Amino acid sequence: MAASGGRSEPPLVDEVVTAPIDRNTLYRRLGNLLVRRDQSARLADQYADIQHRFQRLFEATNDAIFVINTDAETITDCNPAACELVGYEREVLQAMRPTATLSADDPAALTAFFDEVNETGAGFTEDLTCRTNAGETRYVELSAATIDSTDAPLLIVSARDISDRKAYQEELELTREAIEDAPIGISISDPTQPDNPLVYVNEGYEEITGYTKAEVTGRNCRFLQGEETREDRVAEIREAIDAERDVVVELRNYRKDGSMFWNRLNVAPVRNDDGEVTNFIGFQEDITERKQREQRLQLFRKAVDNSANAVLITDREGSIEYVNPAFEAQTGYTADELEGLTPHVIKSGQQSPEFYEELWDTILDGEKWEADLMNQRQSGELYQVHQQITSITNDDDEITHFVAVESDVTERRLREQQLDVLNRVLRHNLRNGMNVIDGNLSLIEEAIDDDSVGAFVDSVQSRIDELERVSERAATVRSLFEQEKPEGAVYPAEELCADVADIFADRYPDATLTTDAGDIAVKADRRLRVGVIELIDSIMPHNDTPTPAITITATPADGTRAADWVEITVSDNGSGIPASEWEAIRAGQETPLEHGTGLGLWLVHWTVSLLGGEVEIEDNDSGTQVVLTLPRATTAAVEQAETVDTTSTDGTPVEEDADDPDGDASGGATDSDTGDVASDAGGDSDTADDMSDAPDA
Numbered sequence: 001m002a003a004s005g006g007r008s009e010p011p012l013v014d015e016v017v018t019a020p021i022d023r024n025t026l027y028r029r030l031g032n033l034l035v036r037r038d039q040s041a042r043l044a045d046q047y048a049d050i051q052h053r054f055q056r057l058f059e060a061t062n063d064a065i066f067v068i069n070t071d072a073e074t075i076t077d078c079n080p081a082a083c084e085l086v087g088y089e090r091e092v093l094q095a096m097r098p099t100a101t102l103s104a105d106d107p108a109a110l111t112a113f114f115d116e117v118n119e120t121g122a123g124f125t126e127d128l129t130c131r132t133n134a135g136e137t138r139y140v141e142l143s144a145a146t147i148d149s150t151d152a153p154l155l156i157v158s159a160r161d162i163s164d165r166k167a168y169q170e171e172l173e174l175t176r177e178a179i180e181d182a183p184i185g186i187s188i189s190d191p192t193q194p195d196n197p198l199v200y201v202n203e204g205y206e207e208i209t210g211y212t213k214a215e216v217t218g219r220n221c222r223f224l225q226g227e228e229t230r231e232d233r234v235a236e237i238r239e240a241i242d243a244e245r246d247v248v249v250e251l252r253n254y255r256k257d258g259s260m261f262w263n264r265l266n267v268a269p270v271r272n273d274d275g276e277v278t279n280f281i282g283f284q285e286d287i288t289e290r291k292q293r294e295q296r297l298q299l300f301r302k303a304v305d306n307s308a309n310a311v312l313i314t315d316r317e318g319s320i321e322y323v324n325p326a327f328e329a330q331t332g333y334t335a336d337e338l339e340g341l342t343p344h345v346i347k348s349g350q351q352s353p354e355f356y357e358e359l360w361d362t363i364l365d366g367e368k369w370e371a372d373l374m375n376q377r378q379s380g381e382l383y384q385v386h387q388q389i390t391s392i393t394n395d396d397d398e399i400t401h402f403v404a405v406e407s408d409v410t411e412r413r414l415r416e417q418q419l420d421v422l423n424r425v426l427r428h429n430l431r432n433g434m435n436v437i438d439g440n441l442s443l444i445e446e447a448i449d450d451d452s453v454g455a456f457v458d459s460v461q462s463r464i465d466e467l468e469r470v471s472e473r474a475a476t477v478r479s480l481f482e483q484e485k486p487e488g489a490v491y492p493a494e495e496l497c498a499d500v501a502d503i504f505a506d507r508y509p510d511a512t513l514t515t516d517a518g519d520i521a522v523k524a525d526r527r528l529r530v531g532v533i534e535l536i537d538s539i540m541p542h543n544d545t546p547t548p549a550i551t552i553t554a555t556p557a558d559g560t561r562a563a564d565w566v567e568i569t570v571s572d573n574g575s576g577i578p579a580s581e582w583e584a585i586r587a588g589q590e591t592p593l594e595h596g597t598g599l600g601l602w603l604v605h606w607t608v609s610l611l612g613g614e615v616e617i618e619d620n621d622s623g624t625q626v627v628l629t630l631p632r633a634t635t636a637a638v639e640q641a642e643t644v645d646t647t648s649t650d651g652t653p654v655e656e657d658a659d660d661p662d663g664d665a666s667g668g669a670t671d672s673d674t675g676d677v678a679s680d681a682g683g684d685s686d687t688a689d690d691m692s693d694a695p696d697a
Contacts, residue, residue: 058079059079059080061079061081062081063081063158063159063160064078064079064081064082064084064085064086064140064158064159064160064161065078065079065081065082065156065157065158065159066078066082066093066098066102066156066157066159067147067154067155067156067157068098068114068154068155068156068157069152069153069154070114070118070153070154070155071152071153072152073097073098073099074094074095074096074097074098075093075094075096075097075098076094076154077094078090078093078094082159085130085132085138085140085159085161086101086130086131086132086133087132087133087134088101088133098110098114099111100131101130101131101132102128102130102140102142102157102159103128103129103130104129104130104131105129105131105137106128106129109127109128110128113125113128113142113144114144114155117144117145117146117155118146118153118155121145121146122143122144122145122146123142123143123144123145124141124142124143124144125141125142126139126141126162128140128142130159138161138163139161139162139163139165139166140159140160140161140162141159141160141162142157142158142159142160143157143158143160144156144157144158179202180202180203181202181203181204182202182204183204184204184208184283184284184285185201185202185204185205185206185207185208185209185282185283185284185285185286186200186201186202186204186205186281186282186283186284187200187201187202187205187216187221187281187282187284188200188201188270188279188280188281188282189220189221189279189280189282190278190279191241191277191278191279191280192278195220196220196241196280197217197218197219197220198216198217198218198219198220198221199217199218199279200213200217201213201216201217204284205284208255208261208263208284208286209224209253209255209256209284210255210256210257211223211256215256221282222234224253224254224263225253225254226252226253226254226258226260228252228260229251229252229253229254230251230252233249233250233251234251236249237249237265237267240267241267241280244269244277245269246266246267246268246269247265247266247267248264248265248266248267249264249265250262250263250264250265250287250291251263251265261286261288262286262287262288262290262291263284263285263286263287264284264285264287265282265283265284265285266282266283266285267280267281267282267283268280268281268282304324305324305325306325307324307326307405308326308407309326309405309406309407310323310324310326310327310329310330310331310385310405310406310407310408311323311324311326311327311403311404311405312327312343312403312404312405312406313392313401313402313403313404314342314343314401314402314404315400315401315402316399316400316401316402318342318343318402319340319341319342320338320339320340320341320342320343321339321401322335323335323338330377330383330385330406330408331346331375331377331378332377332378332379333345333346333378343404346375346376346377347375347376348373348374348375348376348382349376350373350374350382351373351374355371355373359371359389362389363389363390363391363399363402364391364399366391366393366399368388368389368390369387369388369389369390370386370387370388370389371386371387372384372385372386372387372409373385373387383408383410384408384409384410385406385407385408385409385410386406386407386409387404387405387406388404388405388406389402389403389404389405390402390403488637488640489523489524489525490521490522490523490524490633490637490638491521491522491523491524491525491526491528491633492517492520492521492638493517493518493520493521493522493554493566493568494517494518494519496517496522496528496529496532496554496568497515497517497552497554498515499526499529500513500515500529500532500533500536500552501513501515503529503533504533504536504550507537508536508540508548510547510548511540511543511547511548511549511550512547512548512549512550513549513550513551513552514549514550514551514552515551515552515553516551516552516553516554517552517553517554518554518555520554520555520556520566520632521566521632521633521637521638522554522566522568522611522613522630522631522632522633523611523612523630523631523632523633523637524611524613524630524631525611527607527610527611528607528608528611528630530603530607531603531604531607531608531628532552532568532570532628534600534601534603534604534607535570535600535601535604535626535628536550536570537600538577538581538600538601538604539570539572539574539577539623539624539626540572540574542574542575542576542577542578542624543572543573543574543575543623544574544575545573545574548572548573548574549572549573550570550571550572551569551570551571551572552568552569552570553568553569554566554567554568554569555567555569556632557629557632563632564631564632565629565630565631565632566629566630566631566632567627567628567629568627568628568629568630569625569626569627569628570624570625570626570628571620571623571624571625571626572623572624573622573623574623574624575623576620576623576624577601577617577624581601582601582617585601585602585605585615604626604628608628608629608630611630611631612630612631613628613629613630613631614628614629615627615628615629616629
């Protein structure tokens with residue numbers, strides 16, 4: 001065959017005998033020649049057998065074999081496996097250059113490989129390819145060696161198709177990279193070793209737990225357990241591992257730094273071709289944020305379910321999707337009965353179509369709707385609610401649902417109406433009656449010249465004046481609760497002290513007022529001035545010193561509250577307000593045994609409370625000392641805010657209009673010189689004549 005380098009058979013042994021030669025020498029040499037010829041014949045047979053065996057091996061091997069003349073750059077021979085690998089017939093291959101199929105994409109690499117083999121005698125590479133007759137590129141592993149030949153330098157090259165192995169290696173590498181770069185923790189343990197230790201963890205595992213590969217390799221993963229790890233979850237994992245089955249649990253684990261995290265752990269067995277478990281693979285996912293969201297949602301759900309206010313949730317079209325128990329109790333309908341219906345089911349017909357048009361226009365614009373309206377229970381009973389409706393949007397800021405929160409205000413509204421009527425009737429009748437009494441007393445005083453009767457008249461007159469002041473203070477109380485603190489309202493302490501000082505000078509000319517207010521402000525409107533004046537008015541009757549003295553200071557609150565709160569302290573040098581006057585205020589309600597003598601201290605308490613503060617009386621041996629604690633306004637708020645004056649510049653009762661003794665016509669007018677808010681609850685404009693026989697009403 002060609003691989004032999006042109007030698008088909010070994011030459012027979014021959015010898016030339018030079019004559020003359022003696023007979024013995026000739027016989028000896030002929031005998032030697034026959035022995036050597038016999039040996040040569042045996043060698044020839046052995047060579048032929050070896051050549052036959054090699055040829056059969058050459059033809060039958062699964063590896064592609066090429067015999068290549070590197071000088072001529074030709075393929076001198078190849079086996080069937082080579083033809084199958086590249087898709088060419090043998091005759092075609094023997095006419096091709098090696099680089100036409102082997103390393104066709106990089107001929108220089110093949111030439112360099114052949115040069116290395118010629119120099120060293122053998123070589124191996126996995127970095128080359130071959131191009132098939134169909135144009136397909138295959139990865140090949142080449143082994144080459146030189147062949148002794150006198151004719152030309154020959155190489156025998158074995159080529160093995162490793163495309164599948166290469167693809168598998170690439171797949172393994174891709175898998176390894178995917179596991180290593182996975183956003184979750186991945187760990188592998190070896191159950192064939194004692195205590196099933198970890199043998200691999202990825203970077204995600206390191207990031208979640210804070211441990212490095214070196215710190216966890218060889219250890220059982222129980223080091224992640226801690227104080228709040230539930231034993232039943234751990235037992236579930238152990239049972240699954242013992243049973244060689246998958247398991248998914250959510251449990252509390254602990255990082256290296258001791259911090260707790262929620263771990264969603266998925267453990268699965270890894271089996272070999274015989275079905276035997278060789279490893280366990282674990283997937284760890286930090287679900288702490290999701291758990292916290294779930295817990296918040298559960299908390300919100302419980303809060304809504306247990307809310308005293310009725311809550312209703314609909315989709316964008318108004319179909320009811322949820323109602324809480326308070327809504328069921330309020331309407332008489334169950335959640336199952338209401339699901340899929342619209343709020344039309346509780347519609348009373350008391351509101352106009354325009355009312356609902358405005359409602360829908362408002363909420364579809366994403367704005368908050370708030371109103372009082374009349375609804376109807378399942379029983380047909382009407383009830384009044386205060387309702388607020390807001391929209392719920394998705395991540396794209398699209399409205400998906402509406403939530404309505406409503407409270408039954410039927411009884412509250414009835415009480416308010418009763419108070420309105422009582423306030424109007426009593427104040428009107430009281431003032432009219434006092435005017436009549438006052439006029440008659442004047443006539444009596446003029447008609448009777450008797451000192452004892454005059455003293456009696458003075459006493460009655462004093463009582464009349466006191467009752468009128470109570471009536472006026474009642475108007476102030478109502479105004480306080482009707483007004484809301486303007487957003488961003490700021491009241492500098494210096495300005496407060498100046499306003500109070502003006503009123504104090506007019507009202508108490510024989511007393512002294514000392515103020516000390518630095519560059520500090522509170523989150524309040526002018527109602528605070530009303531509270532401070534009322535406090536002074538409550539203090540002064542209990543100060544019997546020759547020169548009553550009031551001191552007002554404004555300072556930051558003590559300690560950690562300094563940045564957020566201001567303490568306005570009002571004190572005097574008198575005997576102090578009796579403790580009994582404060583008991584009802586502290587208790588939050590008056591009783592037959594605990595009550596004050598007027599509205600003054602209640603006005604102080606209500607004013608400060610409405611402004612978000614608190615009132616506290618402190619022990620003081622030299623008189624009254626009251627601390628009003630209010631939210632502090634920041635420097636930026638002081639610079640930016642425009643102080644909104646919601647009352648008059650004073651804290652005193654408003655002067656009455658002669659034509660409107662109840663102050664009703666003003667609808668809540670204020671007097672710029674006195675400062676108390678005067679507003680009648682009823683808003684009527686009845687005259688004295690209209691109410692002359694009101695007591696009989």
